[in-house]
Amino acid sequence: MSETTTGIPAKAPEGRRERKKAATRRALAEAALRLFFERGYEQVGIREIADAADVSTTTLFKHFPVKEALVFDEDAQQEARLLAAVGDRPPGQSIPAALREHALRFRIAAVDSDADFRAFTELVDGTPALRDYAQRMWLRHETALARTIAEESGLPADDPICAALAHFALEAPRAARGCEDPRQAVTRAFDLLEKGWGAVATGG
Amino acid sequence: MSETTTGIPAKAPEGRRERKKAATRRALAEAALRLFFERGYEQVGIREIADAADVSTTTLFKHFPVKEALVFDEDAQQEARLLAAVGDRPPGQSIPAALREHALRFRIAAVDSDADFRAFTELVDGTPALRDYAQRMWLRHETALARTIAEESGLPADDPICAALAHFALEAPRAARGCEDPRQAVTRAFDLLEKGWGAVATGG
DNA sequence: ATCAATAAGTGCAACGGGTCAACTTTTGAA
DNA sequence: TTCAAAAGTTGACCCGTTGCACTTATTGAT
Numbered sequence: 001m002s003e004t005t006t007g008i009p010a011k012a013p014e015g016r017r018e019r020k021k022a023a024t025r026r027a028l029a030e031a032a033l034r035l036f037f038e039r040g041y042e043q044v045g046i047r048e049i050a051d052a053a054d055v056s057t058t059t060l061f062k063h064f065p066v067k068e069a070l071v072f073d074e075d076a077q078q079e080a081r082l083l084a085a086v087g088d089r090p091p092g093q094s095i096p097a098a099l100r101e102h103a104l105r106f107r108i109a110a111v112d113s114d115a116d117f118r119a120f121t122e123l124v125d126g127t128p129a130l131r132d133y134a135q136r137m138w139l140r141h142e143t144a145l146a147r148t149i150a151e152e153s154g155l156p157a158d159d160p161i162c163a164a165l166a167h168f169a170l171e172a173p174r175a176a177r178g179c180e181d182p183r184q185a186v187t188r189a190f191d192l193l194e195k196g197w198g199a200v201a202t203g204g
Numbered sequence: 205m206s207e208t209t210t211g212i213p214a215k216a217p218e219g220r221r222e223r224k225k226a227a228t229r230r231a232l233a234e235a236a237l238r239l240f241f242e243r244g245y246e247q248v249g250i251r252e253i254a255d256a257a258d259v260s261t262t263t264l265f266k267h268f269p270v271k272e273a274l275v276f277d278e279d280a281q282q283e284a285r286l287l288a289a290v291g292d293r294p295p296g297q298s299i300p301a302a303l304r305e306h307a308l309r310f311r312i313a314a315v316d317s318d319a320d321f322r323a324f325t326e327l328v329d330g331t332p333a334l335r336d337y338a339q340r341m342w343l344r345h346e347t348a349l350a351r352t353i354a355e356e357s358g359l360p361a362d363d364p365i366c367a368a369l370a371h372f373a374l375e376a377p378r379a380a381r382g383c384e385d386p387r388q389a390v391t392r393a394f395d396l397l398e399k400g401w402g403a404v405a406t407g408g
Numbered sequence: 409a410t411c412a413a414t415a416a417g418t419g420c421a422a423c424g425g426g427t428c429a430a431c432t433t434t435t436g437a438a
Numbered sequence: 439t440t441c442a443a444a445a446g447t448t449g450a451c452c453c454g455t456t457g458c459a460c461t462t463a464t465t466g467a468t
Contacts, residue, residue, distance in 0.1 A: 016464070017464055020464095024416085057454090058417075058419075058456085066455085067455090160380065160383050160392045160393065161396060164379045164393035168372050188363070189364065192365060193396070195403035196399040196400025197396060200392075220435070225444090249423090249425085265426065265427080266445075271426090
């Protein structure tokens with residue numbers, strides 16, 4: 001307890017304070033997830049989660065703005081990966097094709113690989129409140145994506161076609177919900193976007 | 205008050221019961237709308253609305269499942285019109301073109317005609333909760349629209365491309381939100397869909 | 409070493425949307 | 439006339455969420 005020098009040169013030059021805060025946060029998220037898996041999202045109350053993590057509900061809400069957020073802890077980079085999928089796509093690949101690949105890779109395929117992740121996915125889209133929240137969060141990347149699309153395609157930044165493609169691409173996985181074969185559904189949906197984009201945009 | 209015979213041969217051969225029920229419903233919706241306009245959606249509580257209509261909150265919720273529903277009373281036919289826009293489109297017109305026309309007509313243009321309707325629109329998309337609710341309701345027509353599209357195009361009913369077009373078409377007005385010129389944004393978005401559809405589908 | 413400032417956390421009461429169960433009235437019809 | 443269903447009432451209650459006043463660390467500057 002006497003590290004005057006920069007204690008941990010790791011990624012976080014944090015003090016005891018920040019560490020404790022992070023610990024509380026993790027405790028909350030873990031307790032919540034455990035309880036949700038055990039008994040289902042709706043059957044678990046906020047007060048119970050706070051109890052399990054041994055904090056007050058007020059504290060809980062200082063870490064997570066709403067109940068749904070407890071499920072989606074730590075998913076930064078999401079946007080970065082999305083934008084990179086478009087910006088760093090292999091030469092010759094169209095923008096919609098890059099987006100399709102990204103969608104298939106991260107929103108469809110991942111399901112049948114990781115076992116924990118499968119359970120997580122089942123929890124999420126078995127719970128309307130969580131589905132909606134996830135989609136809302138996902139759509140927050142729309143403007144950023146639209147901007148990247150504009151840059152990559154050389155279209156004016158305010159051309160609404162960019163916003164349209166961004167929106168549709170982000171909605172595509174949702175459009176595929178309920179189909180027996182989501183993989184094919186996503187593929188087909190992006191076919192539509194790709195052909196349309198090729199005809200409407202100049203660069204692509 | 206002594207009409208033993210079928211009093212009003214109008215559209216509703218309803219008894220006193222149904223009439224009273226409808227009256228209560230109307231009273232609630234009107235009170236709610238009036239208060240919302242006066243002070244804003246979020247500043248008006250459910251209990252206050254119930255009071256204004258002189259019923260209990262329990263009764264209110266027997267007529268409207270959630271607070272948002274108070275704003276969207278009586279909008280049946282919506283789906284019928286939507287499906288008709290596709291089914292009865294002029295010969296030679298593509299499905300996406302028909303959908304674009306419908307979108308422009310009912311979700312964009314109507315704003316700058318009727319004065320009351322403009323106020324209503326402002327209320328709705330000035331209130332996130334109402335926007336979200338409206339969109340959720342609107343998306344409920346997705347499967348019906350997908351089916352109509354399949355029939356009209358001759359594609360197999362379970363081809364996910366139909367669901368995709370339906371979903372995108374219903375989302376298009378939303379994709380245009382925030383643009384300075386919504387009309388053009390919607391048009392461009394449907395351009396994308398039209399070209400894509402033409403290339404992907406056979407009938408169109 | 410000390411001290412004020414800051415931020416985390418607490419406890420509790422409250423609010424607003426929404427539900428529930430039990431009970432009273434109306435109303436339609438047998 | 440009688441009876442069952444539907445509409446409405448009442449009041450308590452749950453749940454997510456917020457506000458407020460308060461305690462307790464932790465920190466940086468002195």
